[in-house]
Amino acid sequence: MFARSALRAASKPTAAASPLLQRFTYATAATSHPAHFSAQAVEQANPHGMEISKAQRIAEDGFWSAIGNTPLIKMNTLSKQTGCTILGKAEFQNPGGSVKDRAAKFLVQDAEEKGLLKPGGTVVEGTAGNTGIGLAHVCRNKGYKMAIYMPNTQSQGKIDLLRLLGAEVYPVPAVPYDNPDNYNHQAQRHAERLDNAIWTNQFDNIANRQAHIETTGPEIWAQTGGKLDAFTCASGTAGTIAGVTRYLKTVSEGRVKCYVADPPGSVIYTYVSSGGKMTERKGSSITEGIGQGRITENLKPDIDLLDGALHIPDEKSIEMVYRCLDEEGLYLGASSCLNVAAARDLAEKMGPGHTIVTILCDGAYRYADRLFSRKWLESKGLVNAIPEHLHKYIVLE
Numbered sequence: 001m002f003a004r005s006a007l008r009a010a011s012k013p014t015a016a017a018s019p020l021l022q023r024f025t026y027a028t029a030a031t032s033h034p035a036h037f038s039a040q041a042v043e044q045a046n047p048h049g050m051e052i053s054k055a056q057r058i059a060e061d062g063f064w065s066a067i068g069n070t071p072l073i074k075m076n077t078l079s080k081q082t083g084c085t086i087l088g089k090a091e092f093q094n095p096g097g098s099v100k101d102r103a104a105k106f107l108v109q110d111a112e113e114k115g116l117l118k119p120g121g122t123v124v125e126g127t128a129g130n131t132g133i134g135l136a137h138v139c140r141n142k143g144y145k146m147a148i149y150m151p152n153t154q155s156q157g158k159i160d161l162l163r164l165l166g167a168e169v170y171p172v173p174a175v176p177y178d179n180p181d182n183y184n185h186q187a188q189r190h191a192e193r194l195d196n197a198i199w200t201n202q203f204d205n206i207a208n209r210q211a212h213i214e215t216t217g218p219e220i221w222a223q224t225g226g227k228l229d230a231f232t233c234a235s236g237t238a239g240t241i242a243g244v245t246r247y248l249k250t251v252s253e254g255r256v257k258c259y260v261a262d263p264p265g266s267v268i269y270t271y272v273s274s275g276g277k278m279t280e281r282k283g284s285s286i287t288e289g290i291g292q293g294r295i296t297e298n299l300k301p302d303i304d305l306l307d308g309a310l311h312i313p314d315e316k317s318i319e320m321v322y323r324c325l326d327e328e329g330l331y332l333g334a335s336s337c338l339n340v341a342a343a344r345d346l347a348e349k350m351g352p353g354h355t356i357v358t359i360l361c362d363g364a365y366r367y368a369d370r371l372f373s374r375k376w377l378e379s380k381g382l383v384n385a386i387p388e389h390l391h392k393y394i395v396l397e
């Protein structure tokens with residue numbers, strides 16, 4: 001809303017405008033790239049009342065309102081190769097560096113609105129990844145204490161980052177979910193022991209999915225002007241795939257096709273493609289933050305809306321890590337590249353002329369020591385999955 005009124009104002013300069021404002025007005029309203037900047041073009045391309053780009057507004061509430069409104073990047077080479085328009089939502093541009101900032105914001109906001117979390121309170125979560133980073137940022141911003149339980153198999157780098165963001169970190173023995181000492185159960189018990197504390201429970205707390213119904217889905221719809229044919233992304237907690245699917249199916253009255261993408265070692269692919277009859281779990285994956293052994297509460301309400309599932313082996317994901325870097329200039333983590341590979345498979349399935357949107361969950365920064373290490377790639381048997389001419393990017397031992 002802010003962006004629309006600001007742009008409208010910018011297109012109608014007043015005599016009292018300062019030279020700086022006049023220059024700004026000229027640059028925004030009469031640029032040589034009118035599709036990006038003129039108020040009229042924005043109004044036409046965006047009749048749904050959504051902001052289009054972070055660059056066009058001030059995040060008035062600081063960190064809090066800097067979450068979301070990420071660009072939708074056209075993947076030019078892949079689009080040319082497939083004859084489709086492949087668009088990636090640049091979630092790595094969130095302040096915590098991933099799509100999980102959105103979930104973190106909504107999980108905390110929901111607890112505040114329900115009166116479960118008051119000033120000075122504590123947020124507890126079991127997480128080894130991006131949700132912890134997002135929550136730690138949110139807690140810093142809001143002045144809450146933060147405690148994170150994670151398996152003690154995680155890297156020192158991750159633990160250091162979370163401590164640096166002010167979280168208490170509890171690395172505990174890595175035991176299966178059905179063991180009461182699993183890190184998730186320990187996180188829950190920690191919150192129960194304290195007053196004014198919540199266990200955010202990202203997998204089964206549907207405030208996570210709500211973040212994507214209220215923000216990611218509407219942003220995609222507005223950014224494409226409703227002109228998209230399909231959406232695909234993987235499922236970790238399933239907040240993203242469920243929330244975006246729910247929104248796009250509703251707003252397009254079922255027209256937009258939605259496919260969940262799934263790595264090896266996850267049950268979602270067999271569950272969806274067998275119509276809910278099977279949950280087969282085979283193999284394991286190099287991807288982090290995605291793949292699931294059960295149907296979470298976030299996925300349950302929307303799983304029947306899905307049009308299908310795409311199984312993406314690690315070979316395709318790692319190839320795409322290198323291709324995105326070389327062909328698109330995008331430095332992306334493996335889950336993002338699994339999503340891009342799924343978008344390509346969907347383009348091939350649907351045929352030329354379609355617009356397909358996916359999620360670029362985070363950058364490769366946190367995974368570089370593995371994704372670009374020859375030794376690590378060899379240990380996973382993945383060197384040959386990378387096209388020969390891209391081996392120049394395998395720069396680590």
Ligand SMILES: Cc1ncc(COP(=O)(O)O)c(C=O)c1O
Pocket residue numbers: 098099100129130131234235236237238239240241288289290333335336361362
């Ligand atoms: C890197 C990465 N990609 C994808 C996801 C999956 O997102 P969601 O939990 O919304 O399914 C996660 C979740 O933690 C993640 O960390």
